[in-house]
Amino acid sequence: MIQDFFRKDLSDFESYNAGKIDYKVRLNANESFNNLGAATRRKLGMVIEDSIYNRYPDAGALQVCNLYAKYAKVESINVMAGNGSDECIQIIAHTFLNTGAKVAIQSPDFSMYGLYTKVAGGIPIEFPLSEDLKLDVEGFITMANREEVKIVFLSNPNNPTGGTITRENIIKIIEGCRCIVVIDEAYFEFYGETIVDKINTYENLIVLRTCSKIGLAAIRLGFLITNNVLMEELKKVKPPYNVNAITQSIGSVVLEEPKIIYKNVERILIERKYLWEKLSCIDGIKLYKAEANFILVEVLNAKLVKEQLLEQSINVRSFTSGVLENCLRITIGSREENDCLLNNITLGNDNNM
Template sequence: MPNPLDKIKAQVKKLSAYTLNAPECRVKINQNENPYDMPEEIKTQVLARLSNRPWSRYPAFVPVDLLVTMARFSSWRADGILAGNGSNELIQALLTVTVGPGTKVLISEPTFTLYRLLIEVLGGEVISLPLTSDLQYDTNLIKHTVKEKAIDLVIICSPNNPTGGVIKDKDLIELLADFSGLVILDEAYHEFSEHTVVPLLKQFSNLIVLRTFSKAMAMAGLRVGYLLSHPDLAREIAKAKKLIAERERLFAALSQIPGLQPIPSQANFILTKTSITPSELMAKLQAKDILARDVSRYPMLKDYVRFSVGTEKENNELIETLQEIFTNLPQFSPHL
């Protein structure tokens, strides 16, 4: 029997899982949560609103009212804000549109482990710098390395997790002014420092700020995060956010079609093993005016095709056509 892990990316298999052992205990101080729960009256209001909404319907893809409220709350423009299922989803969407093979991303470690995990999964190169001896950002080293190593992207968590240190405005301004790439500033803990870099968004279009309601706002269980950036950047990141959702939906649909075996993907495409020859499948798809990619010439991919993640309409057409093709086959090859 073939090993199902053989087709998983090598850079994924070598990584440690992003996980946490969370046994029941009397004192829980291991996840930087707010120890004070949301007031009961607010919970009651939220639940009342939820009960009046149809749960069978998808919410609006662009939550306009929420973005307008966030704009007032954060003192930034609504068209430069994205909301997500926790800031982790937005970090993934942001790195999806900026990181690929050969992309150099600078981080100072120790820091939030998800940055390195996602960069490596996406094929980027992590350029890691140490903190100073007193566990603060070495901004001189950061600015030097950005020029010396031709860095594409800088990620700074401020206040930093797990050290609590911050980057000073003066140093951040100098970095932004001299750097042509993007600087991601993760402000997950900014309420505790009583400081924010959001005012700098008006001056620097290469700054992106990440925030969450999980920490100071005591909403970790609801997974609400948001991103603030130049409106043009927000629109591009929103595309990736939608593509990620479509990728997961397409993967689930392909998994249900006998004769197809999709491989989990962190990119904007899905590699898929097929029970008929890739050339035959390509011909059947092309007859329906659908173009996909035969990748059977690659080493180890003799029985594989590749589907790019399209629009919702394109993905629906692909799913329906594949269901029709494989339903009408007399039998499926046993090698799947």
């Protein structure tokens, strides 16, 4: 049987299902509600028209890495581009994990850390957040060292809670954990705090960034930022030509004019404040302070509320177990999208509170 050739350790895996995308209001995937402006899209059209399609792209994505390095205020030699930050996570796992090696992650956190760990043959060790969704930093460090993990993955701000770990505590983790420490700053733009300035101070530090939350989710462009020693090791595993020419070109156009990003983020932060204030006025909804482009809320019956929203073609992310039971993660939308959600989630809660 052909199944005899399958990996036994992946027998219980389920393929990642991103879900339908044809909902009228999509507030489930932490995308930006802002598309690029008309002038920028026209410029992109010309760049794409002039692209060379019969040749491989720049294997090192040097132009877009140089531009992102300027944006992130680091040296270009410290930046690697990936097919989304997902691929950067995968590269890290395959670079440093042997079969049976352990990885420490907080729970809940971005699911791809555990998935890529398992695909690489590693073992994810989950450290649960407290009831109020905070990380016990000292306990986490103790666990990581006791388990002799090779990698720590932490998103900051956290996805899906929106919570943060202070810079002081991030440094404690980097200094205290005897392993590679990966800080995923996918939501950096909405938080404003970073540890990227410490990549050359700590030999075990890797920082991840992405363009997916700032208006470029469609092109799949992420970045890995680290010191020269780790970078040389990671390059051994990075696939050649992993970022296609069109993505490199589009990313370069936008990064050449970072004001496009700043304006996008500003609009999202305005809407985050608006949505937070409106949700806080609804009885029966508990809000968790968010520093990302989404808000986590807790209701009495998240499954039912989500079903009612779906009936109105409004999609949000729901959770049904663990510390996030009865929580909804709501991506910040446009004013029209946010009002549509507010009108309908109010009805949903009134029926169930």
